[in-house]
Structure formats: C-alpha cells, structure tokens
Amino acid sequence: MTAPASGKRQRSPGEKAIRLIVLAIAALLLFAPFLFQDIRSLEVAARLCVFIVLVASYDLLIGYTGIVSFAHTMFFGFGAYGVAIALRQWGAGWDAVIGGSLAGVVVSLAVAVVIGLLSLRVKAIFFAMITLAAASVVLVLASQLSGLTGGEDGITFRTPALFKTATKLLVDENNKVVQLFGVKLNGKLAAYYFVFLSCLVLFILMLRLVGSPLGTVLKSIRENEARAEAIGYRVVAYRTFVFCAAAVVASLAGSIYAIWLKYTGPDTTLSFAIMIDILLMVVIGGMGTLWGAAIGAVLLVTAQYYLRDLMGVAAEATANLPLIPDILDPDRWLFWLGIIFILLVYFFPAGIAGSIMRPRAPRRACE
Amino acid sequence: MTQPSLITRDLTIRFGGHVAVDHVSCAFHPGELTVIVGPNGAGKTTYFNLISGQLPATSGQVMKDGRDLTRLSPSSRARRGIGRAFQLTNLFPQLSVLENIRLVVQAHSGHGWRLFRAVDDFTDIISRAEHYLEATRLAGVAHMPAATLPHGDQRKLEVAMLMAMEPDIYMFDEPTAGMSLDHAPDVLDLIAEIKKDKTKTVLLVEHKMEVVRALADRIVVLHNGAQVADGAPDEVMNSQIVRDVYLGTAGASQ
Numbered sequence: 298m299t300a301p302a303s304g305k306r307q308r309s310p311g312e313k314a315i316r317l318i319v320l321a322i323a324a325l326l327l328f329a330p331f332l333f334q335d336i337r338s339l340e341v342a343a344r345l346c347v348f349i350v351l352v353a354s355y356d357l358l359i360g361y362t363g364i365v366s367f368a369h370t371m372f373f374g375f376g377a378y379g380v381a382i383a384l385r386q387w388g389a390g391w392d393a394v395i396g397g398s399l400a401g402v403v404v405s406l407a408v409a410v411v412i413g414l415l416s417l418r419v420k421a422i423f424f425a426m427i428t429l430a431a432a433s434v435v436l437v438l439a440s441q442l443s444g445l446t447g448g449e450d451g452i453t454f455r456t457p458a459l460f461k462t463a464t465k466l467l468v469d470e471n472n473k474v475v476q477l478f479g480v481k482l483n484g485k486l487a488a489y490y491f492v493f494l495s496c497l498v499l500f501i502l503m504l505r506l507v508g509s510p511l512g513t514v515l516k517s518i519r520e521n522e523a524r525a526e527a528i529g530y531r532v533v534a535y536r537t538f539v540f541c542a543a544a545v546v547a548s549l550a551g552s553i554y555a556i557w558l559k560y561t562g563p564d565t566t567l568s569f570a571i572m573i574d575i576l577l578m579v580v581i582g583g584m585g586t587l588w589g590a591a592i593g594a595v596l597l598v599t600a601q602y603y604l605r606d607l608m609g610v611a612a613e614a615t616a617n618l619p620l621i622p623d624i625l626d627p628d629r630w631l632f633w634l635g636i637i638f639i640l641l642v643y644f645f646p647a648g649i650a651g652s653i654m655r656p657r658a659p660r661r662a663c664e
Numbered sequence: 665m666t667q668p669s670l671i672t673r674d675l676t677i678r679f680g681g682h683v684a685v686d687h688v689s690c691a692f693h694p695g696e697l698t699v700i701v702g703p704n705g706a707g708k709t710t711y712f713n714l715i716s717g718q719l720p721a722t723s724g725q726v727m728k729d730g731r732d733l734t735r736l737s738p739s740s741r742a743r744r745g746i747g748r749a750f751q752l753t754n755l756f757p758q759l760s761v762l763e764n765i766r767l768v769v770q771a772h773s774g775h776g777w778r779l780f781r782a783v784d785d786f787t788d789i790i791s792r793a794e795h796y797l798e799a800t801r802l803a804g805v806a807h808m809p810a811a812t813l814p815h816g817d818q819r820k821l822e823v824a825m826l827m828a829m830e831p832d833i834y835m836f837d838e839p840t841a842g843m844s845l846d847h848a849p850d851v852l853d854l855i856a857e858i859k860k861d862k863t864k865t866v867l868l869v870e871h872k873m874e875v876v877r878a879l880a881d882r883i884v885v886l887h888n889g890a891q892v893a894d895g896a897p898d899e900v901m902n903s904q905i906v907r908d909v910y911l912g913t914a915g916a917s918q
Contacts, residue, residue: 524750526739
C-alpha cells in the first residue's frame with residue numbers, strides 16, 4: 298500500500314479515538330461543577346486540570362526530547378511558593394497573584410537556564426542526577442527556611458476576594474446568591490473556572506508547540522541526537538530551551554494550584570512522591586503525546602481519590618462471601634493500585650495513548 | 665584551477681597512543697569528485713568525522729572557503745555548507761520518511777525556532793522535502809516510519825537527506841554499502857547528478873572499484889591514517905604504493 302506523498306497524513310482510527318477521549322475529558326472538566334455537585338469532586342476536577350498541565354509539561358522533556366529530569370516538582374514548587382509568599386506578604390490582592398507567579402517563573406527560568414547550560418551537554422544519567430540533587434536541595438531549603446516558607450507546615454494564605462466561597466458573583470432581589478442548575482454562583486465557582494481556563498490555555502500552548510517545526514526538532518533530538526546535530530540543529534540550545542519552557546509551565550501550574558488550595562507546603566508541591574506520580578502518569582498515559590499525558594493524569598488522580606470508595610462498595614457487596622471482602626477491604630487500596638499499574642504497563646508498554654495510536658507497522662532496528 | 669573549497673591542513677587525531685588520522689593535508693575543489701580509498705581501519709571515516717565535526721581534531725585545521733572551521737560544532741559546520749551522509753544508516757527511526765527529510769530542509773530554512781505555527785503551514789518546506797522524495801523515488805513510502813523501510817530504501821533516504829541539506833561540500837561514506845547490485849545504480853545516478861553541478865565539491869568513501877572508476881576525478885589513498893597517494897584515477901590505481909597498501913606490504917614503512 299502506498300500513501301500519497303502530498304497532502305496531510307490521514308489520522309489513524311486510534312489517533313481519532315484518543316483525541317475524542319481527551320475532548321470528552323475536557324468537556325467533563327468544563328462542566329464539572331454542574332455535573333458533580335459536591336466539594337470533593339470539585340477538588341478532584343481542579344487537581345486534574347493542574348496535573349494534566351504538569352504532566353504534559355513533563356512529557357515535553359521526557360517524551361518529546363528524551364530528557365530525564367527529577368526536578369519537575371521543584372519548578373512546580375517555585376510557582377506555588379512564589380504565589381504563597383507574595384500573597385502572605387503583600388495581602389490578598391491581584392498584584393500579589395501576578396507578582397508571585399512572575400517571581401516563580403523568573404526563579405524557575407533562572408535555575409533551568411543554569412542547570413541546562415551547565416549540564417545538558419553531559420550524558421543523560423548525569424543530567425538526571427544533577428536534577429535530583431537540585432530538587433533535594435530545594436526540598437531541604439523549603440523545610441529549613443521556615444521563616445519564609447513555613448517549613449514542614451507550609452503556608453496558608455488568603456486569595457483575592459473573588460475566589461472566596463462567600464463571594465456572590467450574582468445576587469437576586471433578596472441579596473441571595475443566584476443558583477444555576479442548582480449550583481451557587483459563588484467565589485468557589487470563580488476559582489474553579491480560573492483554574493480550568495488557565496490550565497486550558499497552557500495545554501493549548503503546549504499543543505501548538507509540539508505541532509510546530511520546533512516540536513519536530515525536539516522529536517528528532519529524542520530519536521537521534523547526533524544526526525540532529527549533523528543536519529544543523531544546535532542540540533544543546535534546543536534542549537535548554539525545552540527544559541526552560543517545561544519549567545515555566547510547571548511553575549505556572551504550581552501557582553494555579555496554590556491559588557486553588559489557598560495553601561502550599563512541601564507535600565503538596567515539592568515532594569518526590571509527586572515526582573513519582575508525574576512519572577507514572579506519563580508512562581501510563583503514553584510518552585511523546587500530550588494526549589497521553591492527559592489520559593495518564595486523569596486515570597491516576599481519579600484512582601487515588603476514588604479507588605478506596607469503589608473498594609468499599611465492592612467489599613460491602615461481597616460481604617457474605619468468604620475471603621473476597623477481606624481482599625477488597627478499602628485499606629488495601631494501594632495494593633490494588635499497584636496491581637493496576639503493573640497490568641497497565643504490561644498490556645500497554647508504550648502507554649495507553651502510545652499503544653492505541655501507534656500504526657501497526659512492523660518495527661525493525663535502524664542501527 | 666579554481667580556488668579550493670575545502671582544505672584540511674595537517675589534520676590529525678590521536679586516540680591515546682594510536683594516531684587514527686595522521687597529518688592529512690588535502691585541498692578539494694568545486695566541480696571535483698574525490699574518492700577516498702584505503703583498507704579497513706585506514707581512517708577514512710575518521711577523516712570524514714574530523715571534517716564534519718563529529719570528532720575534534722587533535723591538531724591541524726579544517727578550512728572552508730578560507731574560513732577556519734576546526735573549532736566549530738557539527739551543527740555550525742552543517743549550516744556553513746558541509747553536508748554529510750553516514751556509513752551506518754543514521755536516521756530518525758520512528759519519524760516518517762517525509763519528516764526525516766523535512767527536518768533537514770527546515771534546518772536550513774531557519775524555521776527550527778518557530779514555536780506556535782503548525783508544521784503543515786510551512787508549505788515551502790514540505791514541497792521542497794517532497795521534491796527530494798521524488799528525486800530519490802521514495803515518495804511512495806513518505807509516511808512510513810524510517811525504521812520500517814528495507815535497507816536499500818534507508819540508504820536512499822540517507823542520500824536524500826544529504827541532498828536536502830543542499831550543501832557546498834557533499835560527503836558520502838560508502839553510500840552503497842550493503843546494497844544489492846540492482847539498488848546501487850539509483851544511488852550512483854544521484855551522485856553523478858550532483859557531480860554535474862560544477863559549484864559542488866564531492867567527497868566519496870567507496871570500496872567498489874567499478875564505482876570508483878565510474879565516478880572519480882581524483883583518488884586519495886589513506887593507509888594507517890596517513891595519506892599515501894593522491895592523483896588522477898589511472899595514475900593512482902596503477903601505482904606501486906596502492907598495490908602494496910592493498911596487499912598489506914606498505915605497513916612496514918609507517
């Protein structure tokens with residue numbers, strides 16, 4: 298079978314399916330406050346928005362360019378702490394939100410440029426170690442400099458009045474908050490849509506980036522760095538650029554998340570547990586496709602929140618049977634999460650999106 | 665005679681005690697196709713690596729059009745018109761054939777840093793990439809991942825990528841290596857086509873004597889990293905030293 302050389306390539310059914318799934322996720326997140334009217338669901342939805350962006354930005358590094366970094370939560374933390382410190386010091390104004398986010402971006406950019414220029418020339422494993430060291434230093438600093446960062450307790454702060462739950466966006470004649478489809482139009486809703494829209498903008502920007510000529514250069518560096526250099530691309534410059542771009546996006550995601558939570562601390566933004574979550578989300582979703590990053594983030598975050606509930610229901614439903622309710626006890630949810638990971642990696646070695654989208658052409662070594 | 669386009673002056677690389685390329689001084693001219701021959705391990709590919717920048721020279725110089733390139737990175741040299749095809753197929757395996765070529769065209773159009781415009785909007789780049797696909801008769805497999813091509817087509821893609829660089833200096837490293845005899849003529853025709861352009865300088869590493877006879881304007885013989893003969897094909901092929909090199913008796917004099 299020969300494909301015509303001219304014109305755009307036809308999308309495979311797998312690619313269309315993945316795009317539909319991600320569009321469905323976007324639609325669910327867009328209407329989340331109306332579809333799932335409880336506080337916990339809204340927490341999950343906001344966390345999903347932030348993690349889709351965070352994981353997608355990490356995929357720019359590991360999936361598109363082949364850079365392994367363990368410092369992504371560090372940049373996430375810079376953004377979160379930037380906003381948190383600014384809002385605490387300057388009061389709950391928009392100037393603090395913008396100033397804090399910008400400060401986070403500037404620090405992230407500066408650190409990313411230094412790490413990038415110093416060490417993107419060295420072998421991948423050394424680069425990974427350097428990022429690990431940098432992230433460890435920042436984690437220690439965050440808990441030691443407690444005057445600035447609140448130490449292990451983190452920082453609780455107030456956000457602009459618009460995002461307060463008590464704020465009424467629309468009031469009726471009795472000065473009560475207007476409800477739309479049973480949802481109060483209050484500050485919480487405003488905060489959610491702030492999170493949703495900023496994350497949507499960041500995700501679309503990243504989609505444009507990977508679809509541009511620069512995106513192809515990144516893929517070529519992942520595929521064959523020496524040849525990319527040989528045909529005229531200055532590989533170090535491109536790698537440093539993408540490392541900085543991913544750092545900036547992670548930092549902004551951190552700022553958004555901190556504003557939503559009205560809190561930041563080592564365990565919500567900086568910890569290595571989150572770094573491992575990000576890695577798992579990228580691997581399970583499928584590296585090298587931003588769609589996969591979105592799918593991986595959704596799967597893992599919802600599993601973390603709802604697997605226990607689901608197991609509780611299952612244990613109750615099987616309460617009369619021997620042994621099964623014990624295995625399904627909600628306390629063993631991590632065990633089941635682990636089994637799900639193993640099965641996913643076993644059946645989708647290229648990740649969910651990667652396995653579904655890959656054309657069924659025979660693969661042969663090129664070397 | 666025209667000005668030389670490429671000069672190597674005492675070009676040398678040492679790996680520890682082993683001198684892989686030993687003070688090779690050569691001038692190459694536009695419109696001239698030079699074949700570099702020598703037994704295995706003579707330093708032919710290493711010499712190419714020094715010219716295109718994959719390896720840093722221990723001493724000596726690489727000059728192009730009077731400019732010293734010795735300290736430049738491979739990407740800078742590529743942008744200054746030194747094009748290189750590799751002996752071991754060296755593609756972007758999971759990208760499509762079209763993407764492989766488009767990347768090359770794009771590198772020389774300066775669009776590599778365009779961030780937010782879709783790739784498909786750069787129709788000039790796509791149509792030039794398609795031109796090279798058709799020239800190398802690869803249009804039928806444009807959307808296949810490069811890794812899935814048969815070996816002969818991978819070699820053709822390697823050549824197509826070099827052509828798409830539109831360099832001043834073309835360096836082919838055994839372009840027909842591992843190709844069956846019915847595929848080799850395609851590649852050789854492409855090289856002959858390039859040779860017709862009198863502004864281009866072509867360097868070719870090749871073992872097959874029929875290829876050397878058909879294409880060479882000049883032959884340089886390397887042996888143990890040193891240049892042992894340089895001249896017109898007839899003269900060099902019939903010289904005593906070449907026979908000694910290939911029969912293994914010249915090593916004693918090194």
